[in-house]
Amino acid sequence: MRLDEQTRPDFPVLERIVNGHPLVYLDSGASSQKPRSVIEAMNRYYERSHANVHRSIHTLGEEATELYEVARDAVQRFIGAASREEVVFTRGTTDGLGLIAETIGRTLARGDEIVVTELEHHSNLIPWQLVARDRGAQLKAVPVLADGTLDMAALDRLITPRTRVVAFTHVSNVLGTITPVAEIVRRARAVDALSVVDGAQAAPHLRLDMSVLGCDFYVFSAHKMLGPTGIGVMYGRRAVLDSLEPGRGGSEMIKEVWIDRAQWNDLPWRFEPGTPPIAEAVGLTAAIEYLEKLGMERVGEHERVLTRQTLEGLARIPGVTVYGPPVSVDRGAVVAFAVEGLHPHDVAALLDAEGIAVRAGHHCAMPLMRRLGVVGTSRATFSVFNSPDEVSRLLAAVAGLRSAL
Amino acid sequence: MPSAASGVYSDVIRERWRKPRHRGEVPGANAVAEDVNPLCGDRVRMMLTVGADGRVERAGFVGDSCAICTASADVVSDLVVGRPRAEAAALDVADVLNVLQSEIRPTRMRCVTLPLSVLGQALNASRRA
Numbered sequence: 001m002r003l004d005e006q007t008r009p010d011f012p013v014l015e016r017i018v019n020g021h022p023l024v025y026l027d028s029g030a031s032s033q034k035p036r037s038v039i040e041a042m043n044r045y046y047e048r049s050h051a052n053v054h055r056s057i058h059t060l061g062e063e064a065t066e067l068y069e070v071a072r073d074a075v076q077r078f079i080g081a082a083s084r085e086e087v088v089f090t091r092g093t094t095d096g097l098g099l100i101a102e103t104i105g106r107t108l109a110r111g112d113e114i115v116v117t118e119l120e121h122h123s124n125l126i127p128w129q130l131v132a133r134d135r136g137a138q139l140k141a142v143p144v145l146a147d148g149t150l151d152m153a154a155l156d157r158l159i160t161p162r163t164r165v166v167a168f169t170h171v172s173n174v175l176g177t178i179t180p181v182a183e184i185v186r187r188a189r190a191v192d193a194l195s196v197v198d199g200a201q202a203a204p205h206l207r208l209d210m211s212v213l214g215c216d217f218y219v220f221s222a223h224k225m226l227g228p229t230g231i232g233v234m235y236g237r238r239a240v241l242d243s244l245e246p247g248r249g250g251s252e253m254i255k256e257v258w259i260d261r262a263q264w265n266d267l268p269w270r271f272e273p274g275t276p277p278i279a280e281a282v283g284l285t286a287a288i289e290y291l292e293k294l295g296m297e298r299v300g301e302h303e304r305v306l307t308r309q310t311l312e313g314l315a316r317i318p319g320v321t322v323y324g325p326p327v328s329v330d331r332g333a334v335v336a337f338a339v340e341g342l343h344p345h346d347v348a349a350l351l352d353a354e355g356i357a358v359r360a361g362h363h364c365a366m367p368l369m370r371r372l373g374v375v376g377t378s379r380a381t382f383s384v385f386n387s388p389d390e391v392s393r394l395l396a397a398v399a400g401l402r403s404a405l
Numbered sequence: 406m407p408s409a410a411s412g413v414y415s416d417v418i419r420e421r422w423r424k425p426r427h428r429g430e431v432p433g434a435n436a437v438a439e440d441v442n443p444l445c446g447d448r449v450r451m452m453l454t455v456g457a458d459g460r461v462e463r464a465g466f467v468g469d470s471c472a473i474c475t476a477s478a479d480v481v482s483d484l485v486v487g488r489p490r491a492e493a494a495a496l497d498v499a500d501v502l503n504v505l506q507s508e509i510r511p512t513r514m515r516c517v518t519l520p521l522s523v524l525g526q527a528l529n530a531s532r533r534a
């Protein structure tokens with residue numbers, strides 16, 4: 001059975017009719033839809049077990065704490081982290097990257113260097129701009145080559161003994177480019193720089209193994225991988241987390257407090273101030289269990305087939321430009337394209353009239369848009385529930401667009 | 406073959422997108438401003454010549470913009486020509502929507518209002534100059 005035939009009944013939203021057509025949801029790269037098991041797990045939690053975690057000495061508090069910490073174990077297993085202490089919950093990828101930038105930022109001095117890439121989502125660029133400005137550090141960007149891959153020769157030149165941080169995406173949210181994480185991590189470590197990986201577009205599609213990637217930090221969101229909004233994961237290598245002061249303060253992250261000082265809590269709670277997103281953690285566990293049951297290899301293969309079908313189909317439509325690596329190169333479940341003579345927002349509006357949801361605009365990657373020489377693009381992204389028929393509907397609709405305006 | 410999508414925009418928007426009347430540089434413009442829509446990155450520059458009598462004599466626009474934004478900029482240019490500065494500055498979104506004859510969803514309303522806000526900036530800048 002094809003993966004979508006198995007999964008589609010699990011996604012209630014797919015029953016929707018949008019503008020007179022069955023919904024074709026091709027915007028999981030922005031936020032994926034949720035299977036019934038995720039929705040029901042969160043409902044069950046709120047209906048039966050909700051309380052605050054960790055310091056509630058009553059039955060519901062104990063249940064909530066247990067559910068919250070079970071989510072940490074699920075994440076540890078899902079990403080191949082060496083220990084549960086390396087899994088820190090955040091509010092999402094942006095929050096996690098901001099937390100890392102603030103935390104590492106405090107250790108930076110004037111003249112230190114931060115290396116990012118032109119592929120970055122604004123969430124992995126702006127926090128570093130702020131840190132660089134505050135600390136007098138220098139921000140450098142690895143260029144993107146014409147085929148959508150990183151200029152690795154330039155990376156070698158840009159990483160110097162003054163480099164303290166190399167922050168880069170695992171999968172481009174526009175081009176789908178998969179970056180050579182382990183290789184970049186190796187080059188960063190050669191100069192004792194910390195490596196920070198934005199995994200927002202990778203976690204839903206690739207089997208992750210921190211012991212293979214070797215990075216110091218890896219960040220992603222639940223809501224792009226069938227889970228709820230409002231929770232994300234910051235993986236941090238134990239030795240690095242141990243060496244860092246907490247970036248943000250509040251309750252939960254302390255052991256003992258005096259007016260003028262405090263003793264920090266153990267990992268991972270040291271980096272989790274305040275009441276955490278508990279129901280969202282419950283939803284994340286359900287999302288991980290759902291993906292594990294399907295198997296990430298099978299998920300990845302299904303999305304590769306859809307991506308290839310889209311790339312090959314769009315290439316046959318006159319006036320359509322496709323961005324990113326060629327079909328022969330493995331990429332994430334992302335296809336950005338342009339239709340000659342049409343603005344991306346008009347493409348999205350016209351496709352929506354046929355029930356097809358795609359993203360359009362700069363995709364929070366303005367420096368990359370500038371490199372591509374466009375204001376924005378239209379973007380189709382895929383998940384476990386998308387079918388080859390849906391891709392065919394997209395292709396037919398795109399073929400008819402130029403006569404529509 | 407017209408697809409189901411062709412009914413998304415009004416005939417006015419489609420016509421103004423295909424053949425805008427005021428797209429292009431305005432030589433000698435003395436009231437100029439440019440801005441972007443942070444949601445989509447669209448960029449519009451409005452250029453006006455305001456005569457000694459304070460009336461807008463010519464208006465035009467350039468930029469990277471979608472059909473709605475382009476049509477709005479074209480309509481705004483149409484509406485300001487011949488008006489005294491204060492009257493031009495008082496144009497509002499209802500005036501533009503009235504001409505566009507299209508239902509605009511909340512997510513696209515910024516596409517309509519960007520040229521209006523750029524118009525306001527252009528008139529303000531010229532008053533200060």
